[in-house]
Amino acid sequence: xxxxxxxxxxxxxxxxxxxxxxxxxxxxxxxxxxxxxxxxxxxxxxxxxxxxxxxxxxxxxxxxxxxxxxxxxxxxxxxxxxxxxxxxxxxxxxxxxxxxxxxxxxxxxxxxxxxxxxxxxxxxxxxxxxxxxxxxxxxxxxxxxxxxxxxxxxxxxxxxxxxxxxxxxxxxxxxxxxxxxxxxxxxxxxxxxxxxxxxxxxxxxxxxxxxxxxxxxxxxxxxxxxxxxxxxxxxxxxxxxxxxxxxxxxxxxxxxxxxxxxxxxxxxxxxxxxxxxxxxxxxxxxxxxxxxxxxxxxxxxxxxxxxxxxxxxxxxxxxxxxxxxxxxxxxxxxxxxxxxx
Amino acid sequence: xxxxxxxxxxxxxxxxxxxxxxxxxxxxxxxxxxxxxxxxxxxxxxxxxxxxxxxxxxxxxxxxxxxxxxxxxxxxxxxxxxxxxxxxxxxxxxxxxxxxxxxxxxxxxxxxxxxxxxxxxxxxxxxxxxxxxxxxxxxxxxxxxxxxxxxxxxxxxxxxxxxxxxxxxxxxxxxxxxxxxxxxxxxxxxxxxxxxxxxxxxxxxxxxxxxxxxxxxxxxxxxxxxxxxxxxxxxxxxxxxxxxxxxxxxxxxxxxxxxxxxxxxxxxxxxxxxxxxxxxxxxxxxxx
Amino acid sequence: xxxxxxxxxxxxxxxxxxxxxxxxxxxxxxxxxxxxxxxxxxxxxxxxxxxxxxxxxxxxxxxxxxxxxxxxxxxxxxxxxxxxxxxxxxxxxxxxxxxxxxxxxxxxxxxxxxxxxxxxxxxxxxxxxxxxxxxxxxxxxxxxxxxxxxxxxxxxxxxxxxxxxxxxxxxxxxxxxxxxxxxxxxxxxxxxxxxxxxxxxxxxxxxxxxxxxxxxxxxxxxxxxxxxxxxxxxxxxxxxxxxx
Numbered sequence: 001x002x003x004x005x006x007x008x009x010x011x012x013x014x015x016x017x018x019x020x021x022x023x024x025x026x027x028x029x030x031x032x033x034x035x036x037x038x039x040x041x042x043x044x045x046x047x048x049x050x051x052x053x054x055x056x057x058x059x060x061x062x063x064x065x066x067x068x069x070x071x072x073x074x075x076x077x078x079x080x081x082x083x084x085x086x087x088x089x090x091x092x093x094x095x096x097x098x099x100x101x102x103x104x105x106x107x108x109x110x111x112x113x114x115x116x117x118x119x120x121x122x123x124x125x126x127x128x129x130x131x132x133x134x135x136x137x138x139x140x141x142x143x144x145x146x147x148x149x150x151x152x153x154x155x156x157x158x159x160x161x162x163x164x165x166x167x168x169x170x171x172x173x174x175x176x177x178x179x180x181x182x183x184x185x186x187x188x189x190x191x192x193x194x195x196x197x198x199x200x201x202x203x204x205x206x207x208x209x210x211x212x213x214x215x216x217x218x219x220x221x222x223x224x225x226x227x228x229x230x231x232x233x234x235x236x237x238x239x240x241x242x243x244x245x246x247x248x249x250x251x252x253x254x255x256x257x258x259x260x261x262x263x264x265x266x267x268x269x270x271x272x273x274x275x276x277x278x279x280x281x282x283x284x285x286x287x288x289x290x291x292x293x294x295x296x297x298x299x300x301x302x303x304x305x306x307x308x309x310x311x312x313x314x315x316x317x318x319x320x321x322x323x324x325x326x327x328x329x330x331x332x333x334x335x336x337x338x339x340x341x
Numbered sequence: 342x343x344x345x346x347x348x349x350x351x352x353x354x355x356x357x358x359x360x361x362x363x364x365x366x367x368x369x370x371x372x373x374x375x376x377x378x379x380x381x382x383x384x385x386x387x388x389x390x391x392x393x394x395x396x397x398x399x400x401x402x403x404x405x406x407x408x409x410x411x412x413x414x415x416x417x418x419x420x421x422x423x424x425x426x427x428x429x430x431x432x433x434x435x436x437x438x439x440x441x442x443x444x445x446x447x448x449x450x451x452x453x454x455x456x457x458x459x460x461x462x463x464x465x466x467x468x469x470x471x472x473x474x475x476x477x478x479x480x481x482x483x484x485x486x487x488x489x490x491x492x493x494x495x496x497x498x499x500x501x502x503x504x505x506x507x508x509x510x511x512x513x514x515x516x517x518x519x520x521x522x523x524x525x526x527x528x529x530x531x532x533x534x535x536x537x538x539x540x541x542x543x544x545x546x547x548x549x550x551x552x553x554x555x556x557x558x559x560x561x562x563x564x565x566x567x568x569x570x571x572x573x574x575x576x577x578x579x580x581x582x583x584x585x586x587x588x589x590x591x592x593x594x595x596x597x598x599x600x601x602x603x604x605x606x607x608x609x610x611x612x613x614x615x616x617x618x619x620x621x622x623x624x625x626x627x628x629x
Numbered sequence: 630x631x632x633x634x635x636x637x638x639x640x641x642x643x644x645x646x647x648x649x650x651x652x653x654x655x656x657x658x659x660x661x662x663x664x665x666x667x668x669x670x671x672x673x674x675x676x677x678x679x680x681x682x683x684x685x686x687x688x689x690x691x692x693x694x695x696x697x698x699x700x701x702x703x704x705x706x707x708x709x710x711x712x713x714x715x716x717x718x719x720x721x722x723x724x725x726x727x728x729x730x731x732x733x734x735x736x737x738x739x740x741x742x743x744x745x746x747x748x749x750x751x752x753x754x755x756x757x758x759x760x761x762x763x764x765x766x767x768x769x770x771x772x773x774x775x776x777x778x779x780x781x782x783x784x785x786x787x788x789x790x791x792x793x794x795x796x797x798x799x800x801x802x803x804x805x806x807x808x809x810x811x812x813x814x815x816x817x818x819x820x821x822x823x824x825x826x827x828x829x830x831x832x833x834x835x836x837x838x839x840x841x842x843x844x845x846x847x848x849x850x851x852x853x854x855x856x857x858x859x860x861x862x863x864x865x866x867x868x869x870x871x872x873x
Contacts, residue, residue, distance in 0.1 A: 067439055117618045120435045121378035122573065124443075126614070128380075129566045133611040140604055193740050200733045203722035210682065210716070212708035212737035212785055252562075256443065263440065301451035307444030311437045312429055 016333040032172045041168040047281045048175035049237060054261030054273030055182035056229035059189060060222040061259065062267035065202030066116075068223075069255045070127030071230055073111065073134045074104035076249035078231025079238040080138065083151045086162070093163035097235045104231025105224050112223045116216050119205075128252060135250035150245025153238060163239045171240050178236060179274070182229050186270045189225065198222055199268070230258075253300060256307065264310055266319020275322055345477025350599040351592060356484040358591025359491035363546040364564050365571040365583050366495060367539035373515040373578065374535035377427055380442040382568060383561025384449035385540045389415055389547025390556045391453060397464045397551075404464060404551045405486070411548045412541045419540025420533045427536065428529070446561070453558035462556040469552050483552035490549045494542060511535060563607055567594070570614045576624025585625055589613065635660040635789055635820050636712070641680055641690035650676040652844040654690070658789070663811070663821045665835030665852070667828075669865050673844035674824045675717055678793055682714045683707040694789070709737065711788035715778035715795060717824075723767025727758055730766045730777055734784030749784055756780040756810065772803050779810070789820045796827040804830050832856070840864070 032041050053075065061067050078100030085096040115126045138145050145151065158166040165171060189195045197218045200208040205215050238244045248254065257280070265276025287302050310317075368382045392411045396402040402410075426445060430437040471482040502508040513521035514531040522528060546564075554560075571590050575582030590610055597609025617624065636658040643651045651673045658664045666674050679685040681692050683704040692700045694712050708714075713734075722730050731752055735745035753759045756776050761769065766777060775795050782790055796807050808830050814821060825831040831838070831852075838855045840848040842864040848855050855861055 065434075065436065067436055069439070069443060114615050114618050117622050118573070121380075121439045121442075122569075124439045125378065125380060125566070125569050126618075128443075129569065129607075129611050129614065132562070132566065133608045136604060136608050140602065140608075191742060193736050193742060193745075196729070196733060196736055196742065199725060199729075200722055203724060204720045206684070206704075207716065207720035207722065207781075208733065209704040210684075210708060210714055210720075211734045211781060212705050212713075213733070214703075214705045253447075256447065259440070263436070267436070298451070298455055301448050301455065304444045304447030304449075304451065307440050308426065308448065311433075311441045311444065315433065315437050 013335065013337040015335045016330040019336075020330060020333070028176060032169050038168050041172055043281060043285055045168060045172050045175050045240065046284075047277050048172065048179040049233060049240070050257075050261050050277035050281055051179040051274045052175070052182045052233045052236075053230060053258045054265065054277050055179070055186055056226050056233060057258045058262040058267060058269075058273050059186060059226040059229070060198075060219065061226075062262050062269070062272065063190070063195065063202060064198040064219055064222055066219055066223075067124045067259070068115075068127040068226075069124050069252065069259060070111070070129075070131030071226070071258050072250050072252070072254040073127075073131040074107060074227040074230035075234035075237070075254060075258075076134070076138065076244070076246070077107050078104045078234030079244045079249050080145060080151065080234075081231075082235040083153055083238045083244060084144070086153060087151065092161050093235065093239050094161070097163075097232060100235035101228045101231040104234070105228040108223045108227035109220070111227075112220045116219050128255070131250060131255060132252070135246050138246045138250060145246070148246060150243060150248075151238075153242045155242060175236065175240075178232060183270055183274065185225070185229065189222075190270060194218060194221060202268070253303075256303065260303070260307060260310070262317075263315075264306075264317055266317035266322075269317075269319050271322075272317055272319045275318060279318070343477065346599070347596075348478045350595045352478060352480055353484065354592035354595030355588065356480075356488040356591075357595065358587040359488035360546050360550055361564075361567055361571055361591055362584055362587035363491040363494060363549075364543055365568040365575070365587060366498065367542035367546075368565070368568045369572055369578070369583060370535050370542070371539040372572075374511060375423065375427060375431070375532045377431075377438055377442065379536075379539070380439065380565060381422075381446040381449060381561075382539070382543055383563070383565030384446050384453075385415060385419065385543035385561070386547040386564045387453060387556075387558065387561035388418065388449065389544025390551050390554070390560065391457060391462075391547075392544070393548040393551045394462050394464060394556045397466075398462075403466065404548055405490070408490075408545055408548045411544050415544030416537040416541040418544075419537040422540070423533050423536035428532070431532075446565075450558050450561065457558065459558060463554075464551055466552050481553060487549040487553070491546065494545055498538070498542070507534070566607065567610055570610050573614060574617045574624055576626035579624070579626040582624055582626035633660050634658070635695060636681070636822075637691075637693040638677075638681065639691045639693070641677065641692065642688045643676060643680055643685060644688060650844050651680060651687075654841070654844070654846055656839050656846060656849060658820060658822060660788075660820050661815065661818065662836040663815055663823060663834050665831040665838045666822060666824045666841065667826070667831055667838060668841035668847075671843070672841040672864075674841055675793060676844075677841070678714055678791055678824065681707075682712065682791065708785055708787070711786075712791070713782040713785045713787035713789070714791040715775075715782050715793055717793040717797075719771070719774040719778050721766035721769065721774055721777055724765060726763050727766050727769065727773075727777060728753065728762040731758075731780045731784045734781040737785045745784075748786075752780050752784045755813075756783070757806075772799055775799075775807075783814075787819065789822065790814065791822045791824075793824050794826060795823070796825060796830050799827070808834055 031044060035041050057068065057071050081103040082093060082096040082100035085091045085099055086093055111130055115123050118126050139147055156162055156164050158164065197208065197213050200213055201215045201218060208215055234249065261276040261280050262273045263276065264279055265274065266272030283306065287299055291298050364382065364386060368379060371377060371379050389411050392414055393404045393407050396407040396410060397404060426441060430441050468482060473480045473482065502512055510521065510526045511531050511534060513524065513526055514528050518528055567590060571583055571586045574590065575586030590613060593613050594606045594610050598606045601609060634657045639655045641651055641654040654677060668674055676685065680687045683702050683706065686701050691698060694710055697710065699707055699710060722733065728749055731749040732745055735748040736742065739745040739748055753762050756779055758773065758776050758780055761773060769777060779792065779795065796804050799807060804827060811821060811823065811834055823831055823834060835852055837850060838852050839846055840855055840861050847860050847864060848858045
């Protein structure tokens with residue numbers, strides 16, 4: 001009889017590390033309804049988008065240390081391919097979403113093939129250059145891409161099958177789902193053989209090769225995944241903002257922002273991009289409010305400054321600090337449920 | 342297309358190659374000694390251009406004369422950058438290096454944008470339109486002067502590196518930091534010198550092209566990307582390689598502009614990089 | 630008793646700039662033996678390793694493993710075929726744990742990380758690192774880093790292991806331990822090539838020795854014979870010590 005009592009009482013125990021994430025998830029689900037006006041919903045949608053983009057970047061650059069500053073190329077490709085398909089053929093964005101991702105993935109093959117022949121900073125500059133070259137090409141072929149004016153998604157009001165909604169709420173939930181998806185993919189990848197191999201390559205590529213790791217192939221696969229997710233982000237962004245242009249979609253500014261999200265939050269971790277996205281979007285909104293968009297270049301100057309500051313003082317990002325805080329807070333919280341006598 | 346048009350583009354390309362070689366040399370100098378791939382290098386060019394422009398605009402100083410001011414100014418700037426921004430991250434991983442220099446690049450570009458606006462600036466000098474006409478080909482003299490100026494500076498630099506003690510010390514640090522320390526060379530001083538010199542050369546390149554090139558805040562990006570292609574194509578560390586590569590790149594860009602359009606020059610240059618990485622990954626001077 | 634040739638090096642040559650690092654080198658390694666490769670500094674021992682394992686491409690010559698031509702294959706392909714090496718200067722994955730370091734090697738033959746983790750733990754025990762399994766590899770002592778090098782290589786389940794100066798800088802006790810470990814490897818069916826300077830170790834371990842000098846093979850045979858070989862003595866000590 002004592003054994004039975006023990007079995008029953010050991011089965012139900014609600015510890016902070018279980019209910020806090022669950023509460024947070026619930027919070028995320030009701031968040032839009034808690035916010036006073038659509039502007040704030042817009043902010044959290046942007047946060048979710050940045051989680052997605054930063055998370056996508058993190059897969060290759062965070063884990064394997066191959067720092068790409070040309071990821072905008074994948075974002076822009078997804079956005080443009082999808083929008084062109086929607087505009088010219090009337091295909092539903094729910095479908096062109098995957099075309100956009102696939103196009104970005106296809107692009108990652110030649111880009112990886114070229115860039116992986118270079119190491120370290122040279123790899124990074126090559127990615128910058130290739131994204132720049134793509135931007136120039138998109139600007140150039142204006143019969144297809146409408147050049148510097150960019151593309152617009154024709155506004156159809158509330159049309160869910162065209163991924164257009166009256167209110168911001170549905171966008172929020174889709175963005176949340178996409179962001180969660182990216183984090184989930186990161187989690188699966190991290191635990192897989194590829195995930196381990198990427199870390200090894202990032203630590204010491206020669207040693208990794210000597211252990212049988214085909215570093216080029218591993219990097220290529222990570223890049224494909226990263227590019228695909230980035231492309232999805234581009235499609236969603238196009239649908240959300242209705243307007244895309246070469247400078248915004250393929251520009252170095254975007255590539256830097258995306259990298260910054262992961263760096264500030266913590267590269268090579270699952271939740272790093274999520275933390276970084278929240279911080280960065282907060283930062284962006286604050287600077288926009290403070291500077292009121294008055295001075296050209298001031299905003300970007302601040303990003304540059306942020307980049308430099310982070311590198312000088314917190315190159316690993318805030319993740320470890322966050323983790324410590326979180327663990328400490330958890331330890332203060334009570335647990336529920338029956339305990340053994 | 343007429344032969345003369347083709348020759349025109351060829352000559353323009355060759356003349357521009359001198360400038361690209363100068364910028365690439367500064368980049369290589371910094372990388373060779375300090376081991377930092379300076380993505381902000383294009384901004385040194387841009388700053389050189391703006392200094393030259395404002396000296397002309399405010400005090401009527403001739404661009405070539407103002408080199409005497411531009412170069413020392415950029416030298417000091419380079420020294421400051423090394424001391425306060427590069428020095429702390431010398432031992433840091435690649436990520437720090439890249440993002441520091443990219444961040445610096447963004448800051449400088451946007452400071453220029455903020456201070457000087459995005460307006461395209463240009464200088465009007467009496468010799469700005471001088472040209473030699475040979476057959477159907479027009480050689481714009483300012484371009485020729487820029488080429489000769491670049492050549493001169495490269496020559497002076499070579500003499501400095503090979504004939505003076507400091508120059509040799511610089512090369513020693515580039516070759517082997519530890520051993521040069523044993524020889525009593527202070528590497529930190531050499532780093533300051535290297536970045537200062539690299540910046541001065543880039544600034545000079547900027548000053549030399551102001552008579553025929555528009556000045557605007559983002560002008561530097563193209564230069565650093567092209568310089569980077571030159572360095573890779575020419576094989577990291579090879580001087581002859583860099584010279585040959587800058588010729589190829591200069592001509593390719595020029596011909597690319599001729600055939601594909603003025604907005605695709607950079608695309609052609611990057612096409613060269615792609616081809617080189619595929620067919621000759623270790624560069625022109627490397628063994629396959 | 631049939632002896633089969635596991636590794637065959639034939640006519641290997643490599644130059645760097647003006648220096649001929651390896652010249653026309655040929656030797657064979659029999660399955661199950663421990664081959665020692667010795668020679669004065671700069672004789673091309675490590676370069677030979679690089680050439681065999683794909684870190685450098687030979688100018689001329691062939692490398693055959695298990696009858697299969699592996700000349701010029703990239704390092705990961707060489708390792709995948711069962712030929713694994715350690716590095717003279719240890720290259721740990723510094724920021725991750727010792728266990729995870731070894732896991733990286735185990736994943737080659739066992740793609741499932743859980744399965745690989747089991748193999749990793751097993752190897753850690755064999756090599757004596759299990760007590761430090763959770764430490765960051767970068768914080769290990771030199772000798773432990775050497776152990777880690779060996780452990781990682783072992784985790785890939787190689788048929789042939791190339792150990793590059795594993796014993797450099799070890800004290801007497803550590804050398805004895807290392808010799809014991811390498812001997813047990815041979816008992817478990819592994820073939821080993823050992824590049825060493827620590828004479829005592831290489832003499833007691835090796836079944837045969839190959840002696841290099843300035844990139845060429847100058848002697849080959851049982852340790853006792855090779856050591857008496859005048860050319861070998863000359864290479865190490867200079868002409869004055871050549872016995873008449």
